[in-house]
Amino acid sequence: xxxxxxxxxxxxDLMDKIMITSEVVLEIWYSFxxxxxxxxxxxxxxxxxxxxxxxHHEKNLKAKTYVAGFFNGDIKIFDGKDKxxxxxxxxxxxxxxxxxDLLYLKSEVLEGRKFVISSSEQPYPDLKILExxxxxxxxxxxxxxxxxxxxxxxxxxxxxxxxxxEC
Numbered sequence: 001x002x003x004x005x006x007x008x009x010x011x012x013d014l015m016d017k018i019m020i021t022s023e024v025v026l027e028i029w030y031s032f033x034x035x036x037x038x039x040x041x042x043x044x045x046x047x048x049x050x051x052x053x054x055x056h057h058e059k060n061l062k063a064k065t066y067v068a069g070f071f072n073g074d075i076k077i078f079d080g081k082d083k084x085x086x087x088x089x090x091x092x093x094x095x096x097x098x099x100x101d102l103l104y105l106k107s108e109v110l111e112g113r114k115f116v117i118s119s120s121e122q123p124y125p126d127l128k129i130l131e132x133x134x135x136x137x138x139x140x141x142x143x144x145x146x147x148x149x150x151x152x153x154x155x156x157x158x159x160x161x162x163x164x165x166e167c
Contacts, residue, residue: 001029041085047072050098054080055114056105067116069099075118077104077136088136096124 001007007014007028015022047070054063064081065088073095079086095118103117114132119125129142 001031002026041083043078043085043087045070045076047074051100051102051118053102053104056103057108065104067102067104069102069118071098073097073099073120075099075102075116075130075138077116077132077138089132089138091130091138094118094128094130094140095120095126097121 002011002014003018003020003026005014005018009017015026020026045068049068050071051069052066054066057063064079066078066080068076068078070076073093075091075094077088079088097120099118100121101119104114105117106112106114116130116132116138117127118130119127127144128140130138131141132138
């Protein structure tokens with residue numbers, strides 16, 4: 001770094017860019033470059049992932065599991081504790097088309113129960129709430145009526161909606 005500017009060009013090109021001459025004393029600050037990210041895990045899937053969310057705790061604990069939504073409407077829950085990221089459960093065709101967003105939360109108010117909220121857009125807008133049991137069994141406990149889904153043109157950004165302890 002020279003004069004608070006990262007050196008990404010040649011030294012002469014940078015001097016020309018920040019308009020300094022060779023008569024000026026330069027202070028050059030150097031830091032070691034970071035290594036390129038290395039792939040740790042590869043989990044082949046049958047379809048493209050359209051949404052990925054870690055478990056959200058109201059107590060702000062570190063997430064150990066995460067959920068993936070797919071373009072074909074499937075939902076899978078994975079265990080992030082182990083190196084292999086084991087698939088805990090797989091729900092097929094929860095939605096008729098692409099899952100646009102997910103929320104995965106654990107509610108301490110509701111005795112530590114876990115929920116997945118998933119949504120899809122047109123042409124088949126849908127919003128579903130699923131409960132995840134301790135044995136990773138998942139069941140749909142609520143779904144928004146089709147006429148309401150059509151009126152709002154589907155849901156696509158669940159993460160912007162606040163989650164409170166009131167629910």
